Amino acid sequence: MTTDARVAARLAEEAGRLLLGVRAEAGDLDPKKLGRRGDLRANALLLERLAAERPGDAVLSEESADDPARLDADRVWIIDPLDGTREFSRPGRTDWAVHVALWLAGKGIAAAAVAQPALGAVYASDDVTPPQRRDGPRRILVSDSRPPAFADAVAAQVGAELAPMGSAGAKAMAVLRGEADAYLHAGGQWEWDSAAPVGVVLAAGLHASRIDGTPLEYNAAHPYLPDLLICRPELAEPLLAALAGHARD
């Protein structure tokens, strides 16, 4: 039988291919409509493929009504069919992603994949390696539109520069590729924004936690997970120490 991680990788890749097509045929469609079309079509494809590949599993999707049956389920797919909708609808941007994660009761995120279709890349939890250390100054990625208020102070404390980028998945995968040292977020986010990126980076040996250092927990009744730190393991301690001093600012 195909493993859950392979299913996640294949579905993320398929949804990514569909999204590239939606973008290619968009013409001069209004960006908001293009984003919405991408969200809905990718969601429909993922739901249909999950129902075929893993019938009986529950699904928590950004783009579907929440079915509370997932709270009693042992297997829940947590999906964001198009993360970085805003960037997807802007020509030339590559910072958008498809997230497919599987949560298991008592285990947490057990399989995950993130596709970055505009880069032709799919990252999966069963096939990742830790990044090589990059030369140059430390770099912390933050939201393009909603960077944490205290990010400047935290970056200064650890001698890092900040760099904006769209999409939680794109930022996490940039850390995985070694293009940045950390991804810091606060102020609001949902489980589907981080489940698959966190599953992939943890499998590669990177650090991922809440900004107070506690574990990220998924399949909660209210699936709101407002903050996140992903970083190279050796940076976790200094970054969490800096965050402890600034996150209440």
Ligand SMILES: Nc1ncnc2c1ncn2[C@@H]1O[C@H](COP(=O)(O)O)[C@@H](OP(=O)(O)O)[C@H]1O
């Ligand atoms: N303050 C906030 N509240 C809720 N969601 C947020 C948020 N800040 C970022 N997000 C979500 O996190 C994802 C990455 O955001 P960003 O690009 O700003 O880093 C986006 O997901 P979607 O594109 O799936 O909506 C965005 O909506």
Ligand SMILES: [Mg+2]
């Ligand atoms: Mg998202």
